[in-house]
Amino acid sequence: PEPVYRHGDFVFLIFASILFFLTYFVHDFSDRFMRRTVDRLRSEVSVRRLAEERYRSVIAALDEGIVVQDRQGIITAHNRRAEEILGMTDDEMMGRKSVDPVWRAIREDGSPFPGEEHPAMVTLRTGAPLHNVIMGVHHRDGSQHWISINSQPLFKGEEELPHSVVTSFTDITERRAVDAMIRRQAFYDSLTELPNRILFLDRLNQAIAHCRRS
Secondary structure: OOOOOOOHHHHHHHHHHHHHOOOHHHHHHHHHHHHHHHHHHHHHHHHHHHHHHHHHHHHHHOOOEEEEEEOOOOOEEHHHHHHHHHOOHHHHOOOOOOHHHHHOOEOOOOOEOOOHHHHHHHHHOOOOOEEEEEEEEEEOOOOEEEEEEEEEEEEEOOOOEEEEEEEEEEOOOHHHHHHHHHHHHHHHHHOOOOEOHHHHHHHHHHHHHHHHHH
């Protein structure tokens, strides 16, 4: 005898077929979506790593010292040139703050340069960049070096104050020594080491200008 299909069996077969195809379609779609997502993430990570490597290479090649400090003034990154200019090692620099007495910084007139007044700390407080700030630093061998500092704030979104600051600096010790020598040669007699007429006129003009302001 031929099989007899009831109406309910027919509906069940249709429903089962639809369910099978939907399950296959969803699984296939999910599988393709996951593969594409993973491939995209891998590509983004590769691009990011390449960009970071290029960034590190550029920073490492700079003749300037570069230091990054967070909102609390803690050093979070720096390049090798910064270690050379400041006469410190990576371990000695990482995690330190500008207010740390280890810096022993001085101003051009020889007075102490407090950490809270360093360009990086001022920029973190105000959000304003600073340029060509002169500072004297001492190396562990006792030598004194002069650096010229620029500080640049880094912001996130619409924040009024920076979340970190990048400081760049160059060693100007030799330049200052040459400038001092040229100035001395201009104002002092090379044989007697006594002040010459140029220095006398310079001091006279300064005194006259001071009296006029008073």
